[in-house]
Amino acid sequence: MAYTKRFDGRKFDETRKITAKVGVVPNADGSAMFAFGDTVAIAAVYGPKQLHPQHMQNPEKGIMRVNYQMMSFSVSERIRPGPSKRSTEISKISEWALASSTLLDEFPNTVVDVHIMISQADASTRCAGINAASLALAHAGVPMKDFVTSVSIGKMDKQMVVDVTKEEEDYEEGEGATDIAMSFMNRAESLVHIQLDGKISPKELKEAVNLGKKACKKIYETQKKALKEIQEMEKEKW
Numbered sequence: 238m239a240y241t242k243r244f245d246g247r248k249f250d251e252t253r254k255i256t257a258k259v260g261v262v263p264n265a266d267g268s269a270m271f272a273f274g275d276t277v278a279i280a281a282v283y284g285p286k287q288l289h290p291q292h293m294q295n296p297e298k299g300i301m302r303v304n305y306q307m308m309s310f311s312v313s314e315r316i317r318p319g320p321s322k323r324s325t326e327i328s329k330i331s332e333w334a335l336a337s338s339t340l341l342d343e344f345p346n347t348v349v350d351v352h353i354m355i356s357q358a359d360a361s362t363r364c365a366g367i368n369a370a371s372l373a374l375a376h377a378g379v380p381m382k383d384f385v386t387s388v389s390i391g392k393m394d395k396q397m398v399v400d401v402t403k404e405e406e407d408y409e410e411g412e413g414a415t416d417i418a419m420s421f422m423n424r425a426e427s428l429v430h431i432q433l434d435g436k437i438s439p440k441e442l443k444e445a446v447n448l449g450k451k452a453c454k455k456i457y458e459t460q461k462k463a464l465k466e467i468q469e470m471e472k473e474k475w
Contacts, residue, residue: 239411240393244404252388252400252452257368257463259376260470267377269463271369273400275359280369282377285347293348299341300348303332305366307355327363328353334367334387334420334430340380349379360403361389364418367430368456375464384460385429386453387420390445392437397444399452412436419449423457426450 243249253274262268265281272278288294305328331353341349351374353366364387371385391401394411401416408414415435421428428446437445 240396240398240408243398245402247400249396249398250448250451252455253402255456255459257372257459259372259463259467265373265377267373267375267379269369269372269376271365271372271460272357273359273361273365274402275357276361276365277355277357278362278365278369279354279356280366280373281352281354282349282370282373282379283352284349284377285341285344285379286350288346288348294346296345297342299344299346301332301336301339301341301351302348303328303335303351303353303370305331305353305355305363307358307362327366330430330432331363331367331370334385335370335374337427337429338371338381338383338385338422339374340382343380349374349377358403360401360406360416361418363387363432364389364420367420368460372460372463376467383422383424384457385420386423386457386460387418387430388449388452388456390417390419390449390452391415392417392435392441392445397441397448399448417442417445417449419446419453421450421453423454 256272259269261270262281267282270279285299351370355362367387389401391398392415393408418432420430
């Protein structure tokens with residue numbers, strides 16, 4: 238049976254409600270919350286700061302370390318606390334995506350630590366995490382070429398959809414579900430990260446990337462607005 242109507246009633250090219258807020262972790266150098274509907278990510282940035290031990294330092298530029306984790310209460314079945322193979326993989330992928338935008342050449346021998354916590358999960362967690370982390374990096378004053386903006390595109394049987402939910406991830410009719418997470422730098426319109434889980438043709442992949450690029454422009458505007466709001470609030474304090 239063809240996937241002709243989304244489970245939550247959205248249009249095929251429509252994201253869930255997007256929410257973003259900057260400055261949510263007071264003791265961090267930069268922080269942000271980003272949500273796609275019921276998927277909520279919080280990111281906190283610490284640094285640039287001196288990297289220890291010294292033998293790990295890079296004398297030419299700073300390095301970034303990303304730690305992604307889902308809180309044990311983020312899904313209905315309690316997750317075992319601590320790192321897992323999945324969280325380690327997503328941490329590294331998020332690091333690669335975010336590093337494409339940051340300019341750490343000005344900070345040799347330093348480290349920027351990025352902590353991404355998923356407090357509530359309904360799929361698309363890595364995308365929400367990257368969006369929150371990019372905002373948090375900007376809030377921390379880390380020099381950047383642009384925000385990194387991320388979204389998931391799904392193929393339900395033969396139908397492309399934007400911003401996949403857990404119910405859609407589990408779709409099994411026809412060709413089943415294919416989940417594609419992707420990230421862009423919007424001003425340059427450059428794709429900086431893509432992951433694919435499932436089967437898709439080259440033509441369908443091109444369609445997915447175009448859908449993702451369009452959705453990320455909307456997310457990008459939300460990121461810019463959230464950062465501007467906190468900058469204006471902080472300016473008023475002074």
